[in-house]
Amino acid sequence: MTTVAKVTQDGEGTSSPYALSHLDALESEAVHIFREVAGEFENPVILFSGGKDSILMLHLALKAFAPAAVPFALLHVDTGHNFPEVLQYRDRTVRQHGLRLHVALVQDYIDRGVLKERPDGTRNPLQTLPLTEKIQAEKFDAVFGGGRRDEEKARAKERVFSLRDEFSQWDPRRQRPELWNLYNGRHAPGEHVRVFPLSNWTELDVWQYIAREGIELPAIYYAHEREVFARNGMWLTPGEWGGPKDGESVEKRLVRYRTVGDMSCTGAVDSDADTIEKVIAEIAASRLTERGATRADDKMSEAAMEDRKREGYF
Amino acid sequence: MSTITTEQLAATTLLRFATAGSVDDGKSTLVGRLLHDSKSVLTDQLEAVERASASRGQEAPDLALLTDGLRAEREQGITIDVAYRYFATPRRRFILADTPGHVQYTRNMVTGASTAELTVILVDARNGVVEQTRRHAAIAALLRVPHVVLAVNKMDLVGYEEPVFAATAEEFTAYATELGVPEVTAIPISALAGDNVVEPSANMDWYGGPTVLEHLETVPVSHDLAHCHARLPVQYVIRPRTAEHPDYRGYAGQIAAGTFRVGEEVVVLPSGRTTRISGIDLLGEPVDVAWTAQSVTLLLEDDIDVSRGDLIVPAKDAPATTQDVEATVCHVADQALTVGHRVLLKHGTRTVKAIVKDIPSRLTLDDLSLHPHPGRLAANDIGRVKIRAAEPLPVDSYADSRRTGSFILIDPSDGTTLTAGMVGESFAAPEPVKDAAEDDGWDF
Numbered sequence: 001m002t003t004v005a006k007v008t009q010d011g012e013g014t015s016s017p018y019a020l021s022h023l024d025a026l027e028s029e030a031v032h033i034f035r036e037v038a039g040e041f042e043n044p045v046i047l048f049s050g051g052k053d054s055i056l057m058l059h060l061a062l063k064a065f066a067p068a069a070v071p072f073a074l075l076h077v078d079t080g081h082n083f084p085e086v087l088q089y090r091d092r093t094v095r096q097h098g099l100r101l102h103v104a105l106v107q108d109y110i111d112r113g114v115l116k117e118r119p120d121g122t123r124n125p126l127q128t129l130p131l132t133e134k135i136q137a138e139k140f141d142a143v144f145g146g147g148r149r150d151e152e153k154a155r156a157k158e159r160v161f162s163l164r165d166e167f168s169q170w171d172p173r174r175q176r177p178e179l180w181n182l183y184n185g186r187h188a189p190g191e192h193v194r195v196f197p198l199s200n201w202t203e204l205d206v207w208q209y210i211a212r213e214g215i216e217l218p219a220i221y222y223a224h225e226r227e228v229f230a231r232n233g234m235w236l237t238p239g240e241w242g243g244p245k246d247g248e249s250v251e252k253r254l255v256r257y258r259t260v261g262d263m264s265c266t267g268a269v270d271s272d273a274d275t276i277e278k279v280i281a282e283i284a285a286s287r288l289t290e291r292g293a294t295r296a297d298d299k300m301s302e303a304a305m306e307d308r309k310r311e312g313y314f
Numbered sequence: 315m316s317t318i319t320t321e322q323l324a325a326t327t328l329l330r331f332a333t334a335g336s337v338d339d340g341k342s343t344l345v346g347r348l349l350h351d352s353k354s355v356l357t358d359q360l361e362a363v364e365r366a367s368a369s370r371g372q373e374a375p376d377l378a379l380l381t382d383g384l385r386a387e388r389e390q391g392i393t394i395d396v397a398y399r400y401f402a403t404p405r406r407r408f409i410l411a412d413t414p415g416h417v418q419y420t421r422n423m424v425t426g427a428s429t430a431e432l433t434v435i436l437v438d439a440r441n442g443v444v445e446q447t448r449r450h451a452a453i454a455a456l457l458r459v460p461h462v463v464l465a466v467n468k469m470d471l472v473g474y475e476e477p478v479f480a481a482t483a484e485e486f487t488a489y490a491t492e493l494g495v496p497e498v499t500a501i502p503i504s505a506l507a508g509d510n511v512v513e514p515s516a517n518m519d520w521y522g523g524p525t526v527l528e529h530l531e532t533v534p535v536s537h538d539l540a541h542c543h544a545r546l547p548v549q550y551v552i553r554p555r556t557a558e559h560p561d562y563r564g565y566a567g568q569i570a571a572g573t574f575r576v577g578e579e580v581v582v583l584p585s586g587r588t589t590r591i592s593g594i595d596l597l598g599e600p601v602d603v604a605w606t607a608q609s610v611t612l613l614l615e616d617d618i619d620v621s622r623g624d625l626i627v628p629a630k631d632a633p634a635t636t637q638d639v640e641a642t643v644c645h646v647a648d649q650a651l652t653v654g655h656r657v658l659l660k661h662g663t664r665t666v667k668a669i670v671k672d673i674p675s676r677l678t679l680d681d682l683s684l685h686p687h688p689g690r691l692a693a694n695d696i697g698r699v700k701i702r703a704a705e706p707l708p709v710d711s712y713a714d715s716r717r718t719g720s721f722i723l724i725d726p727s728d729g730t731t732l733t734a735g736m737v738g739e740s741f742a743a744p745e746p747v748k749d750a751a752e753d754d755g756w757d758f
Contacts, residue, residue: 022328022407031609032568035549063597068554150400157395176731179428186729
């Protein structure tokens with residue numbers, strides 16, 4: 001048996017054997033949140049897109065319940081415009097850990113005429129209805145999301161346990177105060193609680209932890225040659241979803257993705273960071289937030305995220 | 315460009331702190347300045363603030379806009395809710411609970427302070443210690459925040475005069491010390507001009523102490539755990555029941571206080587059964603010793619009945635269990651708390667039925683006067699409460715353990731979080747109680 005003496009440089013310059021590093025502290029907090037939900041809810045589910053934040057959530061859940069299996073299923077809202085590399089990663093991961101995966105398909109809703117394609121081709125705002133209906137149909141009472149408070153101003157006021165009504169709506173004025181680490185998961189039938197175990201992580205923390213734990217990510221997070229075209233100041237990947245349009249020219253560039261979402265609104269950034277060490281160095285030096293750099297959906301208005309959250313978005 | 319290297323960032327500690335003060339004290343400007351000058355504000359965020367400031371006809375970017383996230387806040391120029399901010403320096407990672415000064419200030423400040431190791435209280439140098447400053451000091455004292463910083467702001471508007479700062483610092487320190495605040499650090503600043511926030515001020519040669527950021531970077535975050543009572547609230551029982559682990563039975567939880575060692579004799583509360591720790595799993599890795607705030611799984615020598623809600627403690631240092639809890643509470647819900655109220659009480663990982671037996675007094679934070687038998691507590695009221703729980707609870711005094719001495723009350727009908735509770739005496743020092751019989755400001 002080994003003792004892990006994680007000696008950390010404390011602020012005053014002395015080493016304290018009992019101070020946790022910031023990654024250990026964040027990991028412990030996230031594990032505590034997963035275990036609280038396992039203890040208090042009947043039917044929790046993890047939103048899993050194959051993006052790095054959801055991969056991190058799954059990794060933490062696996063650690064929280066080891067050596068037993070994760071007591072939650074996964075749920076993916078598939079926009080129909082997902083990166084193929086990411087879908088392959090998703091399916092491989094589900095098989096590897098013997099998990100149950102639920103998929104809600106935006107394409108189904110469009111085919112049935114319930115949802116209409118937007119003129120700009122982006123399907124991110126269309127995810128809300130399929131997500132809400134899947135939560136209702138499967139009677140999920142806790143839904144883990146990978147949202148982080150550092151991502152966006154409206155998210156900075158999100159609770160760890162965020163109560164949603166039967167329409168999945170979020171009302172910032174009716175959120176419960178969260179004191180100490182005493183989370184309140186009470187909810188009425190039909191309501192559910194969105195739970196954000198990564199609330200206190202930043203983008204840099206996520207990457208440092210992925211490096212420390214040796215977590216595998218879809219390859220598109222690392223620099224690679226890709227055919228892209230410019231739109232709204234971002235590099236988008238051509239595809240059936242509706243690009244490029246006339247006047248938009250395709251070129252080959254060395255790029256990587258900082259976030260992974262719908263292909264229509266997730267941009268790549270110029271980068272030669274082809275290893276995790278280079279990615280961390282690049283983020284530490286970056287002067288743009290990951291959403292500012294790569295998400296067209298958040299640029300729509302100053303309150304774009306707040307509006308989508310109120311309607312039941314992740 | 316940021317100059318933080320990967321290696322430096324990998325081994326930093328985490329400091330959770332809170333800020334308190336009103337818009338007029340320049341709190342949002344201080345927070346904006348900390349984020350901006352520590353290079354935590356990124357170009358697109360700053361551009362958004364510049365656009366918003368320009369559209370309101372302001373010449374310079376209003377750093378307060380960095381922290382006002384919701385539309386109503388930006389439109390009304392107020393902060394409604396606790397907002398969490400993140401920034402890092404080469405020495406430390408910070409989580410800032412930014413709490414508003416006026417709307418629901420008590421509820422929000424109590425929320426922010428509950429997880430904070432440090433609170434920054436702002437005053438306007440021109441006004442010195444005012445009623446609100448005393449309220450903020452009292453909340454920091456009630457919540458037992460270990461470190462308090464008094465930031466005397468707007469020093470530029472008093473000619474950077476040392477006596478102005480010294481008088482305010484002295485008055486505040488005396489007041490906070492009387493309330494039992496263990497450590498006060500007073501710093502003269504100008505958030506607007508940037509004096510002593512991140513960079514030392516060239517305008518105040520007479521001040522030899524740290525800047526706000528230097529202090530945040532160096533204040534100790536770890537405690538002397540040898541003197542803490544060890545406590546593990548059991549969250550979940552891990553039973554794989556697989557071919558590989560047919561008999562594994564582990565008790566998962568986050569250590570709320572102190573340290574646990576393999577071989578140690580422990581008692582499980584409330585049942586009182588005694589056993590020994592046969593193993594500790596630190597997220598898949600066996601260890602000999604674990605400490606707060608690690609999330610671990612304990613394995614016990616004897617096959618005794620342990621389930622969610624139980625508390626594992628050292629046999630030589632177990633708290634008494636009781637159904638009668640006396641506590642200081644902050645009421646956080648819009649609906650009032652009344653004598654006879656039937657509630658749920660969540661302590662650690664255990665939630666039990668309880669009834670509010672008595673509300674002996676309500677505390678006015680402005681002057682710490684006690685109002686006997688108010689009958690009810692409204693939103694943002696602080697008071698003393700006697701509660702009878704349906705089952706025995708292993709509670710500590712909040713003074714001894716912020717995690718296992720705290721609880722929340724929940725409305726059983728709609729799930730609202732009603733009240734934040736702290737077991738035991740309100741303040742570390744004897745309460746400076748004054749008779750409030752002549753006060754007729756409270757009607758019920």
